[in-house]
Amino acid sequence: MKIKITGDKIFRFSAGIIVASAAVILIASVYILTTGSTEVLQRFGLDFFMGTNWNPVEGRESFGVLPYLLGTLVTSGIALLIGVPLSLGIAIFLAEMAPKAIRVPVSYLIELLAAVPSVIFGLWGLFVLRFWVLNYIEIPVNANLGWIPIFSGTPFGLDIFTAGIILAIMIIPTVASVSREVISAVPNSIREGAYSIGATKWEVIRHWVLSYGRSGILGAIILGLGRAIGETMAVTMVIGNAVGPNAMPTSLFQPGQTLPSLIANGFLEAPTPLEKSAYIGAGLVLLLLSLLINILAHILVTRVLKVKGGAVE
């Protein structure tokens, strides 16, 4: 029997290859990072994940990524804490309140913000934002609330807090523009139904629009979180780049380090195969962290929908 080759079959085959290649790239990345970090993982085992030392001196080598793992989580956490409310406010204003003459240009500007290279954010953070944060936030907060461990130390401006703020600014375009799309896609019939039973504009937004769009908004936040976790250049320029036990994020106002900034700072200068392997191991931890957070977020999104009725879509 002859198999007839049609356009549909060719399309299906080529589409299949493209889809498969996405999975192959992910698996290949995990594989390469795992083999690359075998040396450091065999030598230090669990200590690589739980240890706080980072000492490349020959004969005294010790590598642990815990401070950078925590630094990544803390800076990304600050970014979400500050960036998400701002982004949602922007999205709600643009989608629900702004007249068209404001909505269109401002939406465009916010999306343009996503096109600013991260090194530019880094430069601005290093030369401008750092001093604002230092003078107007860190010094006053430290003076008054310094007894709280996370505000202790000697504020310097190049630290975990500044990195978190830079990240917050960097995730705003993504979170705000995706959320705006989500809010705009909420059917008008739902708003009208809510108005018809005596809801105010704010109540309509809070109880109906945000509730209907919650899975999309969660998705937007996850996209933002992905960017915050992986962001390298801008963070490297403002976080202070502490290494070893000093990099443990005990206070927001002291220099820290994230996994990406650790790799960016040290990788090229790693002289020994073991140290190189340690940096690749840090990359593996970063990739696994990203995957884990995405999977958890996915579960969260589907659970939230199921628990609350599952009627959205």
Add this chain to the structure above:
Amino acid sequence: MDTTEKMKTENLNAWFGPKQALKEITLSIKANVVTAIIGPSGCGKSTFIRTLNRMHELVPEARISGQVLLDGQNIYADEVDPVQIRRRVGMVFQKPNPFPTMSIYDNVAAGLKLAGAKKGQALDEIVQKSLQQATLWDEVKDDLRKPGTSISGGQQQRLCIARALAVNPEVILMDEPCSALDPIATAKIETLIRQLAENYTVVIVTHNMQQAARVSDFTAFFYLGKLIEYGETNALFENPKSELTEKYITGKFG
């Protein structure tokens, strides 16, 4: 038929941007009867009822002039809060629009919760009573926790009616409430409309003249944004005064 006046529009004009949708409408709506608004598509009948509970102004660039009186008070007066008007003048829409993120129970309770009602027996009772009034209770009483969108289209529309009734309105506006429903569901809603007229003032927009004849006591015929004729339904259908009305109800255009 002699009844008191519940609502009245005086020289009401409505616009969407530069486009005028209603022209100098003066119409009296009587209490505890069903008033039908009929007319061809685009004649302004939906716009008209949306001016009666201040939903019209939610459309960007929409505005009105003239007065709409509810119990003699102009609902467009500066000191009037549109939220309060919408509680007194409820609305049911063309396409059933139960809140998809809420259960059947919460759909009905939503308006009361906005007004500050707390969970409990009192709220349960109002929800039950509203669903009973909307003749939906027996069909959903075991499924109150299911999503409002999990029931059939006709049931959804009755749920929307229960939702409107729960906040205890005085007037109920219905914008072609059966246009998305099958004949059996339509018949149920029509029976329900007749029952509602015992306690509420009902204004229904319909493009279906048989429906207007079946359910309404008074009928107003709109054409190109103008009120052409208004009168008791039987008189208007049997003995129209305007030639336009006659042409429309005999199906010569529309």
